[in-house]
Amino acid sequence: MTALAFLLLSLTAVVAVCDWLVVANNYRTAEYVLKPLVMVLLIAVAVTLDPSSDFARVMLIIGLVSSTVGDIALMLPTDKFLAGLGAFFVAHIFYVVGLVALGISFGGLLFGIVLMAVLALVVGRRIVQGAVGVDKALIGPVSAYIAVISLMVASAIGTGRFFAIVGALLFAASDSLLGWTRFVSELPKSRIIVMVTYHLGQVGLVLALVWYWH
Numbered sequence: 536m537t538a539l540a541f542l543l544l545s546l547t548a549v550v551a552v553c554d555w556l557v558v559a560n561n562y563r564t565a566e567y568v569l570k571p572l573v574m575v576l577l578i579a580v581a582v583t584l585d586p587s588s589d590f591a592r593v594m595l596i597i598g599l600v601s602s603t604v605g606d607i608a609l610m611l612p613t614d615k616f617l618a619g620l621g622a623f624f625v626a627h628i629f630y631v632v633g634l635v636a637l638g639i640s641f642g643g644l645l646f647g648i649v650l651m652a653v654l655a656l657v658v659g660r661r662i663v664q665g666a667v668g669v670d671k672a673l674i675g676p677v678s679a680y681i682a683v684i685s686l687m688v689a690s691a692i693g694t695g696r697f698f699a700i701v702g703a704l705l706f707a708a709s710d711s712l713l714g715w716t717r718f719v720s721e722l723p724k725s726r727i728i729v730m731v732t733y734h735l736g737q738v739g740l741v742l743a744l745v746w747y748w749h
Contacts, residue, residue: 536745540584544738547576551734559727570610570730574603577737586744587637594633595744601626602737616717620680623710627683630703630740631690637743639693647689651707655685658711665718677714684710691743698746702739709733 536544554569578599586592605622608615659681666673684707691703709732716725 536584540580543576543580543583547573547580547738550576554734555727555731558730559724567610570606571603573734574599574606574737577741578603581741581744584741584745588633588744591633591636592744594629594636595740598626598629598633599737599741601629617676620676624676624680624683627680627687630687631683634687634690634694634699634703634743637694637696637699639690640695641693643695644689644693647692648685650692651685651689654707654711655681658715659685662711662714662718666714669718677718680710691740694743696743696746698739699743700739702736702741702743704736705732705739706736709736 550569551573554566554573557565557569578596581592581596581599584592601622605619605626608619608622659678663674663677663681666677688703688707691699694700709729712722712725712732713729716722716729722728
């Protein structure tokens with residue numbers, strides 16, 4: 536990792552913690568600034584680091600940009616859930632391509648697919664059922680999103696890279712909790728947990744570009 540990338544990553548961490556604090560205290564106005572700023576800084580980290588694959592970096596940056604669009608859509612006062620879901624769906628497509636570019640093993644990928652299929656049946660099914668209870672038209676978009684994030688996690692597991700695996704799992708945990716609280720039932724402190732796991736997940740995916748640690 537370059538010195539500039541490390542500096543930007545440190546700044547990202549500071550802004551992320553500030554965002555967590557405003558989320559925990561429900562300061563919406565500050566959140567409108569800090570939440571996208573975290574992603575902008577993380578994009579800058581991805582641009583300035585020294586990756587093991589330039590192509591993977593490009594794919595990841597596009598995914599980060601799309602994630603930022605999704606963040607903005609989901610935090611707007613008016614409900615833009617489908618727009619946010621669509622932006623994150625696109626992000627995961629690029630994440631999958633980027634992770635594959637880092638190199639994956641068939642065995643690891645297969646294990647990841649089986650693991651995520653089980654989790655989708657246990658957790659994802661409940662979220663889809665809850666979404667259908669809100670609006671039957673959501674069955675397609677929500678099911679498709681669960682499928683693509685499951686593929687992203689499976690691809691991360693297939694790379695064998697520690698930061699990719701941890702980052703992808705945290706990302707999936709964040710989205711699972713978000714979906715559960717939106718469509719199944721409210722959970723205490725869910726907003727702050729969603730935000731912390733989301734940011735750490737994105738950071739993990741970025742760090743996977745430079746650190747190949749089993």
